[in-house]
Amino acid sequence: MSEQREDAHFWQAGHLDGLELLSARYIEHRFAPHVHDGYVIAVVEAGAERYRYRGVDHLAGAGSLALINPDEVHTGSKGHDDGWRYRVFYPDVALVRSALEELELPLAGMPAFIGSVHHDPDLVRMFTHLHRLLEANASALEQQTAWREALLALFRRHSRLPEPGAPGREPLAVLHAKELLRERLAEPPSLEELASAVRLSPFHFARTFRRSTGMPPHAWLKQQRLDQARALLRAGCTPAGVAAQLGFADQSHLTRQFKQAYGVGPGEYRNACARSFKTH
Structure with missing residues (x-):
């Protein structure tokens, strides 16, 4: 990352029920401890982000996937001298539930991600491609198909189903x-x-x-x-x-x-x- 300039672009995907999205490059920006009421799925494209989550410090470098569960406290800051560039999805619980119901799983609650930083090249490619489709305003059919394929692959690989009664x-x-x-x-x-x-x-x-x-x-x-x-x-x-x-x-x-x-x-x-x- 050569240009020393911060930039952030936020928007919503109208064909995916208002799914919130962020494409950003941060250098000195620091995220205060906070939570999201939905999931966070981030693909780090360059540099590295450091964040504290569940009492552990994590480092998400270029080519990695960073996952945060709903209502979990976390921070965010640079993990590299040049900061980090990433693409982020913020799906709410209802949007994820509607997609997972298509798997016909006996959900007793919402699944939780296992771990936080993952090096999964296939999923990184899928979510990077999906994010670019949403940024380019591709057809509804293409966006919705790519969203389901990426999301279902993600939850199959990196989540666990909750036990009844846990909430x-x-x-x-x-x-x-x-x-x-x-x-x-x-x-x-x-x-x-x-x-x-x-x-x-x-x-x-x-x-x-x-x-x-x-x-x-x-x-x-x-x-x-x-x-x-x-x-x-x-x-x-x-x-x-x-x-x-x-x-x-x-x-x-x-x-x-x-x-x-x-x-x-x-x-x-x-x-x-x-x-x-x-x-x-």
Whole structure:
């Protein structure tokens, strides 16, 4: 990678139910700890990305596939002096489920990726080709066929099916606290208020919440605000309006946190969603 310039292009695939996509080159950009409510499938084309995921530091070099499960905390930064260039797919759970149901598997829940960095040349070629098809706006038939072939091959090779009952193990105190935080995104309760509401000491509650979610309550709240911001931006709300509605200090505060989590600013995200809606 010779040109020392960062660049990021975000868009949605209208023929694939709004599948979110990113093509980017980052050098000094650092992703703050964050989660996605869907899966992350990234193909590293040049350089290397370093990220922390499930308590382990990973290095995804050129020609590798980086996989992240939904709602899993991770970071992102350069693993090479020149940064990294990659192509990323962000399929939501419903989109993945609809594709996997075509396999007629007895799904008791959603599958989880095994491991994170994989050196699988066949899959790298498939997903690189698919990403380019989506970028070039190929025919719906070609896009949808390539998507199913790549996705089903990926989950057959690098995932495991969940055991029945696995999703229900979160402590009730954490579930209740999440409800309270969602209800008060703009003016969140204090740690003491949350702990009192779930009848735990602040220290015990904070430890239980982090153990269950992988992040402290304030970081989880930040992620919920960003998720809601994405939904409002998709609906056409302005970044300034979103910032005011969700309790960000100002628009620049929203922009900074949004880009740290998703690699693009809220204005670019909103515009990409609007272009996808008008086109399809």
